[in-house]
Amino acid sequence: MVRDAAKETIPLLTRYKMGHLELSHRVVLAPLTRCRSYGQVPQPHAAAYYSQRATSGGLLISEATDVSPTAQGYPETPGIWTHEQVEAWKPIVDAVHRKGAFFICQIWHVGRASTNEFQPDGQAPISSTDKQISPDPESGMVYSKPRRLRTEEIPGIVDDFRRAARNAIEAGFDGVEIHGAHGYLLEQFMKDGTNDDRDDEYGGSLENRCRFAVEVVDAVVHEVGARRVGVRLSPFVDFLDCVDSDPLALGEYMVQQLNRHEGLLYCHMVEPRMANVDGRRQIPHRLLPFRKAFNGTFIAAGGYDREEGNKVVGDHYTDLVAYGRLFLANPDLPRRFELGAPLNKYNRSTFITQDPVVGYTDYPFYEDNNHV
Numbered sequence: 008m009v010r011d012a013a014k015e016t017i018p019l020l021t022r023y024k025m026g027h028l029e030l031s032h033r034v035v036l037a038p039l040t041r042c043r044s045y046g047q048v049p050q051p052h053a054a055a056y057y058s059q060r061a062t063s064g065g066l067l068i069s070e071a072t073d074v075s076p077t078a079q080g081y082p083e084t085p086g087i088w089t090h091e092q093v094e095a096w097k098p099i100v101d102a103v104h105r106k107g108a109f110f111i112c113q114i115w116h117v118g119r120a121s122t123n124e125f126q127p128d129g130q131a132p133i134s135s136t137d138k139q140i141s142p143d144p145e146s147g148m149v150y151s152k153p154r155r156l157r158t159e160e161i162p163g164i165v166d167d168f169r170r171a172a173r174n175a176i177e178a179g180f181d182g183v184e185i186h187g188a189h190g191y192l193l194e195q196f197m198k199d200g201t202n203d204d205r206d207d208e209y210g211g212s213l214e215n216r217c218r219f220a221v222e223v224v225d226a227v228v229h230e231v232g233a234r235r236v237g238v239r240l241s242p243f244v245d246f247l248d249c250v251d252s253d254p255l256a257l258g259e260y261m262v263q264q265l266n267r268h269e270g271l272l273y274c275h276m277v278e279p280r281m282a283n284v285d286g287r288r289q290i291p292h293r294l295l296p297f298r299k300a301f302n303g304t305f306i307a308a309g310g311y312d313r314e315e316g317n318k319v320v321g322d323h324y325t326d327l328v329a330y331g332r333l334f335l336a337n338p339d340l341p342r343r344f345e346l347g348a349p350l351n352k353y354n355r356s357t358f359i360t361q362d363p364v365v366g367y368t369d370y371p372f373y374e375d376n377n378h379v
Contacts, residue, residue: 018320019313020345021327022064025235025304026272028109030179031064033320034341037067037329038113038184038239039307042359043367044085047073049095052363053085059338059368062106068237068275068329071115071186074102075164077133078192081118081127081314083361087112087174091230096178104179112175113184113238114168116194119153119201120247129153131182135163135195135202135209135219140248158207161219164192169226171193172236180204182235182272185223187261189277190247194218194240197257200250213253213260221264233268243293255296261302274301275329278309290315291359295324313344339372348373 016122023030033219044050057067073079073086086092086345087289094330096112099246119134126132134153156164172183187193195201196219202210209218227238242258251257265271276294291309298305316328336353343350357366 017345018317019289020341021320023304024328025066025327026044026270028066028272029064030066030109031062032341033327034065034307034316034334034344035327035329036060036065036334037332038186039070039083039331039335040084041070041082041367042083043363044083045361047079047084047086049085050098052368054099055111055368057099058102059372060104060334060340061103061106061108062341063112065106065341065359066111067108067110067203068111068326069113069180071113072171072175073189074114074116075167076127077130078116078167080121080132080191081125081359082184083141087171087178088249088346089116090300093174093178096175096180098200100179109181110179111182111184112180113180113186113239114171114175115186116164116167116192118195120150120191122149123150124151133160134192134300135172135205138201140190153207158202161209161222163192165219165222167224168223170261172227172231176231176235182237184225184239184275185227186222186239187220187223188241188246193223195247196220197261198249198251200252201248213256215354217257217260217264220261224264224268228268228271234272236268236271237273237275238265238271239275239277240297244277252370258297259300262302266300266302269302271303273304273306273327275306275308278307289327292319292324298325313347315343336370337373338370343373346373 017313019034020032023033037204075088094255100110119132121132123129133155133156138154175183197217202216208215242254251292278290279293294307304326306327306329311328319325332353338353349369354366
């Protein structure tokens with residue numbers, strides 16, 4: 008059965024040219040927060056983790072990486088604003104490149120998705136608003152009350168993203184992905200549920216609410232070139248109390264802004280939350296208008312498996328598919344997809360622990376006696 012699966016034409020395993028990068032398949036490692044960069048400095052065990060998931064011509068997107076000391080919202084996340092951090096990333100990037108893969112650094116600022124404990128001198132987290140995120144009933148996480156960014160402070164945050172992008176290229180990454188999704192700082196400005204009472208040029212109209220994110224994209228593109236820049240967006244997602252009254256208009260406006268940069272590497276979008284129908288997860292598939300509107304490579308993420316991934320690539324709904332939990336639990340995911348092999352199950356309880364091995368580099372590779 009596994010042997011027969013390998014003979015199929017598998018859309019996910021077809022070649023694809025993304026800008027100047029020649030990809031051998033369309034299975035992308037999604038950015039996944041791993042919380043194992045002690046003191047916000049990437050560690051040698053990250054080289055093992057990422058290189059396990061690297062294939063010749065494959066594309067990996069790094070865990071979200073803090074652009075400044077105020078960007079942190081989770082324990083032991085990596086940064087890329089100091090010389091020490093840049094130097095620590097270099098051998099990790101080298102390990103990925105030795106496998107022939109391409110490596111993108113996702114850069115982020117969590118904004119209000121933080122606590123005073125993570126902030127310099129115990130200050131309040133910064134945001135578009137001073138409204139606090141509701142406590143998370145599942146994790147018990149209680150976020151601190153944020154401080155609304157003053158208008159004159161925003162150019163400094165834009166510059167943090169610009170500097171982080173420059174540092175990522177210095178560390179050897181093939182590009183950067185600007186994290187404009189999942190309720191973090193850029194999206195806190197973009198969505199009217201979290202940016203509902205600013206009266207400056209960063210609040211009110213859709214154009215004003217998106218201004219900060221657009222300025223970040225413009226600054227990063229100017230710094231490292233459009234061909235090295237991707238952007239992640241999630242207009243439909245309501246993570247961290249971050250919702251918008253018209254997600255379609257928001258997504259379409261942002262895609263128009265990305266199209267201003269000829270040769271932008273990609274647009275990476277997250278599907279709405281999945282529903283369970285007859286015991287199987289159903290992906291809403293609502294990204295098509297954005298895929299049609301965007302001029303370049305489109306990456307879709309959000310609960311895909313092998314079957315769904317092949318379908319959306321085969322139907323030209325997306326160019327590439329980003330896999331998170333499945334790729335975490337199956338370091339050889341493209342190979343397993345090729346063989347139609349069974350998948351390891353992921354262990355949710357070890358997603359964001361600080362152990363350098365457990366739930367990190369200890370997921371087994373597929374052993375197939377017919378293909379030794």
